[in-house]
Amino acid sequence: MADTSTKQTSDAVPVPLSLAGDLSLLYLFSSTLLSTMKLNKLLHLILSALVCENNGLFGRSMLFLYNQKTNTLQGMLGICRENTAGFHVVDSDPDNPLSGFWDLEADALTLQQQSPFCADVRGTRIDLSDGCRLVTRVVHDRKLCCLADLDCQGCDECDFVERFGISTCAAVPLVTRNNLIGIIIVDNPSGQQKITGEQLQVLQLFANQAGMAIENTRLYRNLEEAHAELSEARQRLVHGAHLAAIGEMAASISHELKTPLITIGGFAARLERTLPEDTPQRHYLETIINESHRLERLLGDILAFSRKPTICYQPCNLKAVVEECLADYRLTLDDRKITLETALPAGRWKLLGDAGQLKQVCINLLTNAQEAMPNGGRLRVGLAGIEEQGRPLMVLSIADTGGGIPEETMKKLLTPFFTTKRHGTGLGLAIVSRIVQNHGGILRVSNTAEGAEFKIVLPQAPTEVLEG
Ligand SMILES: Nc1ncnc2c1ncn2[C@@H]1O[C@H](COP(=O)(O)OP(=O)(O)O)[C@@H](O)[C@H]1O
Ligand SMILES: [Mg+2]
Known part of the structure; x- marks a missing residue:
């Protein structure tokens, strides 16, 4: 990337991209977006790419998701340059600048989530009906906007800029098929360089691709859910078919058992009548009679349970x-x-x-x-x-x-x-x-x-x- 750190946004002179450097940066970014279907990881990768040391684009990046119902933006993730340890390029080929993608170790992901800055961002909710001018404009115009275009300093409608000690920042919408998902805000901590026109161009390109990638992971998740539902339904069907087969078997066994059982109970009752009261033999017979009645009931119930429904009522x-x-x-x-x-x-x-x-x-x-x-x-x-x-x-x-x-x-x-x-x-x-x-x-x-x-x-x- 060309070093344009001395150029100011307010100068707003479009700066030509340094073709080879920026192309490989964008290539890295787009192949990274294709490297995972996990939304959480994807968001970490997007924000880390914007702030990591090697790219030197921005000092901090924050993600706010848009809630249309409440007309608010809810802070989801915040990453500053110090928290990009564990963010590295994998599979890059020194002979081919258009190779490799970024990855982030699982531990680093957890550390990012637990950082105080991330907690601050997560604790921030911006009400768009009476909130920050900067983000309201990004949401309404669906266009990238930077602090230099608006005078947010000293704005008393919200304390967003003051709270995060922002002196120079840019906000870009994340849009998919004309629907706003959220916004990314990037900034350089006070006293550091201003955001340049070229950085804004790169940010816009990042955001365009990030929007599509987020939409893809959402679609993929929907697909996975639909797939899980389908295989559950299939299992239920197979289970139902098994049950039906077991039911049929139970019905035929019950039917076979019922007749001898009635005979056993009947003969036991006859024998019982021939024996004097209070003999142990009579007690044994009573047990046989009671148990055969119980089994008859059970078989009757199994037959009733497995009976096919009458077709014609x-x-x-x-x-x-x-x-x-x-x-x-x-x-x-x-x-x-x-x-x-x-x-x-x-x-x-x-x-x-x-x-x-x-x-x-x-x-x-x-x-x-x-x-x-x-x-x-x-x-x-x-x-x-x-x-x-x-x-x-x-x-x-x-x-x-x-x-x-x-x-x-x-x-x-x-x-x-x-x-x-x-x-x-x-x-x-x-x-x-x-x-x-x-x-x-x-x-x-x-x-x-x-x-x-x-x-x-x-x-x-x-x-x-x-x-x-
Ligand atoms: N009228 C009722 N009052 C209290 N419990 C009942 C009543 N009807 C059914 N139950 C409960 O439901 C269970 C299942 O009933 P059922 O399917 O008829 O099987 P079973 O009567 O053989 O136990 C019973 O064991 C009993 O715990
Ligand atoms: Mg009962």
Whole structure:
């Protein structure tokens, strides 16, 4: 680079570039910008290149990022010449001036970040609505500007110039596709040389390339994020396919096991009846019977869970489904000293669905409610019609007084095989959720003052479907 340190900006005589020196400097700079896709490192490299000893361009460089919403510039990074240790040229060839690029060691990067000057810059926020004239002009005009063009000294609109002890400085916008990313401010500490016209030209060229490089790293980051999302989705799909295969296998094994299990339970029950009470053999048989019932339940749940959704739903009546389940359950409720309160008003409770599966939903919820109240309680079952976003919906609610669901359990409620019960299968709610989803509905769970409340929201069938 030509030594133009004695020339003043205010002289503003365009100084021709010393072609070989400046070309190699710009080459170094542009190849450096291509050397990394890490935004943080890139910013350090840009600011270090502007202040490093070898280039001798400026004494300090600062980066402020623009926030359009708040109309402010936030200080992000500040580097002074003393903090450029570890900044060096790599892969340069003495026979070829257009070779090599700058790099910065990881430790040096951390040191730069921890320097008091950087902390000062990071602690600076410039409000553009009533702030510094210099930066406001750079932001509005999107043009390089230097202190000599404006009289910022003694300006009482902000203390930026005074705070940083600036006597000669220049600010350049970082623009990509006409969007302002931020600005770079460079200066020479007081008492040192003024900024020359040639240095300003180099600064502008740096800034043009830096803007593009920053945009590139942003685009690259977006690409990386999109790629990560895609591969996550792919993994989910593969996982889903695996699960489906496992589900099918589980279903066929369950099916095979169910018949011999029923036989074992049945014969054990027959044998039990032939034995006198209080014999150890009778106790063994009781265990066989209980365990085979438990396994039957588990296999039943696995079969229900892995059942494929019905493709073609039939018109059915939700109120009739609920009443049928309650009739099946009445004796059990009486035994457990659970009082039943129903609110099942007459109305239009028709939907397109699979009555058998809806019954399963109801039974699973009633079973859980009853199991939550081993010492008795109150069970409320209700049906209500609501409208959401112009769509008529039906809400089936089942509430108990069993103390509710702890927060930790609430998070895992629908996870298959999650259970807090000694003999639970952990599939009841997973089945409910799947059936409800297949019917285009939503399952809502909440705690009331006394217990848990499950709400099933299902879409009402359109009149023309039922009557047409
Ligand atoms: N009405 C309820 N009150 C309190 N906890 C409940 C209720 N319903 C479900 N839970 C909790 O959710 C868990 C999962 O329920 P579920 O999927 O039906 O499996 P299981 O009943 O076999 O444990 C239960 O183990 C229990 O901890
Ligand atoms: Mg259950």
